[in-house]
Amino acid sequence: MNESIFPLEPTPAEAQLAIKDEFGFFSDWSERYQYLIDLGRKLPPFPEEWKTEEHRLLGCQSLVWIVPQGDADRxxxxxxxxxxxxSGLIYLALRVYSGRPAxxxxxxxxxxxxxxxxxxxxxxxxxxxxAAILAFIQDTARNHA
Incomplete structure (x- = not known):
């Protein structure tokens, strides 16, 4: 996957600032949870053949599958x-980290x-x-660095 569906700000710090600004528009947590749900719906389709135990992330009460692709450069x-x-939490993590060098x-x-x-x-x-999602992303980057 070379194209990212996430808005790719020039740096992870700018991505985090954009997330902070977006969440700042909401006055209470019920609105923020709804926004998280809406973000989760923006995740690209995930191939059924990837929903295997090999790609299942342990440490989550929910079912989560994650597949890394690329190398140290991206x-x-x-x-x-x-x-x-x-899914919304995944969207935020991938917005900050996906498409970046290790x-x-x-x-x-x-x-x-x-x-x-x-x-x-x-x-x-x-x-x-x-925490499990973020640890997986960091471990994958460490293994490719």
Whole structure:
């Protein structure tokens, strides 16, 4: 996959700032959750043949599949969940990290999580799932760096 469906800001920091700005438009968490659900619906179709145990991400209560492609110069991630909110969390993570060089991924902390208040508003199981997604992305980058 060479084309990213995510708005590819020039840097991960700019992607995180854009996410912070977007979430700043909403006055309460019910609106932010709805926005997360809407973002999750924007994930590209995920091939059924990729929904295997090999691509299943462990550590998530929901079913999550993630497939990395590329090399040290550019890593793309395709992912999907059976949970609408988790799909939105995936969208945000891929917006920051997918389509980037491995070194850039490794140098980028997921500051957007605290910036938009996700850390305080996710259930423990969703927080664990988000941590598993981010760890997978970092581990993949580390293995390609």
């Amino acid at each position: 890593l793309d991630f395709n992912a999907i969940s059976d949970s609408a909110i988790v 070194a850039e991924i490794l140098a980028t902390q997921p500051d957007y999580i605290a910036d938009i208040g996700l850390a305080k508003h996710l259930s423990p199981t969703r927080s664990n799932g988000l």
